[in-house]
Amino acid sequence: MNWNRAVQVIAGVAVLLLAGSFRAAAQGIPQPPPASAVSAAPQSDPLPITREARGWLADLIRINTSNPPGNENLAAMYVSNLLQKEGIKPEILDVGPGRSAVVARLRSSVVPDPSKALLLVAHLDVVPVDKARWTVDPFGAVVKDGYMYGRGAIDDKGMLAANLAVFIGLKRSNAHLNRDVIFLATADEEQSADASVRTLIAKYWDKFAAGFAINEGGNVFMKSGKVQYIGVQASEKVAVNVAVIARGTSGHASQPTNYNPVVHLAAAVAKIGAYSAPVHLTAIVRRYFEGVAPLEDDEIAKWIRSMDTADRGEHAQRVISEASPLWNSMMRDTVAPTILSAGLANNVIPAEARANLNVRLLPGDSINTIISDLNKLVNDSAVTLQVQPNAGLAAPPSSLESDFYILICRVASREFGGAPALPFQSTWLTDSAQLRLHSVQAYGLVPFPLSDEDLRRMHGDDERIPLASFDKGVDVLNKIVTEFAVAR
Numbered sequence: 374m375n376w377n378r379a380v381q382v383i384a385g386v387a388v389l390l391l392a393g394s395f396r397a398a399a400q401g402i403p404q405p406p407p408a409s410a411v412s413a414a415p416q417s418d419p420l421p422i423t424r425e426a427r428g429w430l431a432d433l434i435r436i437n438t439s440n441p442p443g444n445e446n447l448a449a450m451y452v453s454n455l456l457q458k459e460g461i462k463p464e465i466l467d468v469g470p471g472r473s474a475v476v477a478r479l480r481s482s483v484v485p486d487p488s489k490a491l492l493l494v495a496h497l498d499v500v501p502v503d504k505a506r507w508t509v510d511p512f513g514a515v516v517k518d519g520y521m522y523g524r525g526a527i528d529d530k531g532m533l534a535a536n537l538a539v540f541i542g543l544k545r546s547n548a549h550l551n552r553d554v555i556f557l558a559t560a561d562e563e564q565s566a567d568a569s570v571r572t573l574i575a576k577y578w579d580k581f582a583a584g585f586a587i588n589e590g591g592n593v594f595m596k597s598g599k600v601q602y603i604g605v606q607a608s609e610k611v612a613v614n615v616a617v618i619a620r621g622t623s624g625h626a627s628q629p630t631n632y633n634p635v636v637h638l639a640a641a642v643a644k645i646g647a648y649s650a651p652v653h654l655t656a657i658v659r660r661y662f663e664g665v666a667p668l669e670d671d672e673i674a675k676w677i678r679s680m681d682t683a684d685r686g687e688h689a690q691r692v693i694s695e696a697s698p699l700w701n702s703m704m705r706d707t708v709a710p711t712i713l714s715a716g717l718a719n720n721v722i723p724a725e726a727r728a729n730l731n732v733r734l735l736p737g738d739s740i741n742t743i744i745s746d747l748n749k750l751v752n753d754s755a756v757t758l759q760v761q762p763n764a765g766l767a768a769p770p771s772s773l774e775s776d777f778y779i780l781i782c783r784v785a786s787r788e789f790g791g792a793p794a795l796p797f798q799s800t801w802l803t804d805s806a807q808l809r810l811h812s813v814q815a816y817g818l819v820p821f822p823l824s825d826e827d828l829r830r831m832h833g834d835d836e837r838i839p840l841a842s843f844d845k846g847v848d849v850l851n852k853i854v855t856e857f858a859v860a861r
C-alpha cells in the first residue's frame with residue numbers, strides 16, 4: 374500500500390463515518406411532502422427500502438464529485454461499502470488517479486450468460502456548480518418543501534440511489550433470478566473523457582458484459598401535475614466540437630486594417646448562429662411524434678401530423694421547431710457556438726481569433742456535411758473550420774422490439790396512470806452509446822416524474838428532486854427489474 378492509497382483509505386473511512394451520521398440525521402427529519410409535491414406524483418405506498426434510499430441519495434449528494442476533476446473515489450467507496458454490508462461482493466475498478474467505478478453482480482446461475490444479463494447503470498460524477506447562484510448548499514442535500522436539493526439530485530445520483538435500492542432489494546429478498554443482474558456505477562460521464570465508460574469497457578468489459586441495460590437518458594415528463602408521457606431513450610445524438618479559426622495580421626490597434634481576425638470571426642459566428650440544418654426524421658423520432666401528437670392541443674397536433682406532407686411539410690417543420698427547443702433538436706443536426714477567444718491587450722490587434730462550435734449530429738449524419746454547409750455560408754478565406762479530437766461515435770439504436778423495451782413501456786405506462794410510453798432519441802449524451810456499440814440493448818429511463826421546471830434545473834442552479842417522485846421512481850424501477858429478471 375503506498376502512501377497516497379493510505380491517505381485515500383483514511384479519507385474514505387472518514388467520509389463513510391460522516392455519511393453514516395448524515396444519514397441518521399436525514400432519517401430523523403420528518404419529511405411529509407407538501408400537497409403540491411404529493412399531487413405531482415401518482416400515489417402508491419413507497420417500498421420500505423425507499424426510506425433508506427433517500428438517505429443514500431443524501432449521502433451521495435454530500436460527496437462532491439464535480440467533474441472536472443470528478444474525484445469519484447470517495448463516492449465509489451461509499452457505494453462499495455453499502456453493498457458489502459448487504460453481503461454483496463462489489464469491486465472497485467480503477468479508471469485513473471482519484472477516479473473509480475464500482476461493479477457488483479447478483480448471479481442467476483453458476484455459469485453466467487452475458488447475453489441475458491441486465492445491467493443497472495448510473496454515473497457517480499456530477500457537473501460543477503456556480504455556488505453563488507444557489508439558494509441552498511449544493512452539497513448539503515437540503516430537504517425543503519418536499520424536495521431534496523443538491524447537485525446530482527436528478528443527474529444522476531437519484532438514479533444511482535434508485536439502482537442501489539432495487540439491487541439491494543433483490544439481494545435481501547433472496548430473489549430467484551432468471552438472469553444475472555449487474556450494478557455498475559461509472560465515472561467521468563459528464564466529460565466523457567479518459568476515465569469514462571469507454572475506459573471501463575476497454576479494461577473491464579468481462580466484469581459487466583450484458584445483453585440489456587437500463588440507464589439515464591429518458592424521462593417521465595409531467596405537464597400540469599400529471600404524467601404526460603414516458604420517453605424511453607433508445608438512441609442519442611452525437612457530439613462533435615468544431616473550432617472556427619480566423620487568421621489575420623497582428624498590429625497596432627491605432628491603425629486598423631481589413632485583416633483583423635476578430636472582425637472575420639465575429640461575422641462568421643453570426644452567420645453560423647443563423648444556420649439551421651435540414652430536417653431529418655429518424656425512425657425513432659417519427660414514432661415519438663406519432664405518439665406525442667394526440668397528447669398536444671389540436672393546433673400543434675395538426676402541424677405534427679403535417680410534417681411529412683409535400684405541400685405543408687416545410688411550414689409544419691418550422692412551426693414544430695419553434696414550438697420547442699427539444700423538438701427542434703430532435704429533428705435536425707444543431708450547431709451552438711459556445712466559446713469565443715481572441716486578443717492579448719486592448720491596444721493590440723491579434724493574429725488569430727477562435728470560436729468553438731458544439732455540434733450535435735443525428736446518429737448517421739456526417740460532420741463533413743455540416744462543415745461543407747458552414748464553409749459555404751461563411752465564405753471567407755480568412756476563416757477555417759477544424760473538427761476537434763474526441764468526437765463522439767454514433768451507435769446503432771436499441772431495438773424497439775426487444776422483450777425488455779416492450780416490458781419497460783408496459784410497466785411504466787401501467788404505473789404512471791396509463792400515460793403512453795414513447796421511444797425517445799435524446800439530444801444529450803449518455804453512457805448508453807458506448808454500451809450500444811458493444812451490442813447492449815440499452816434503454817434510458819430516469820424513473821422519476823419531473824416537470825419542465827425541475828428538468829431545467831439539471832446542470833443548472835438549485836437542482837432538486839421531488840421526494841414523492843423519487844419514491845415513485847424507485848418503486849417503478851423495482852417493478853421493471855423484478856418483472857424482467859426474477860423467475861416466477
Ligand SMILES: [Zn+2]
Pocket residue numbers: 496528529562589
Ligand atoms: Zn447524467
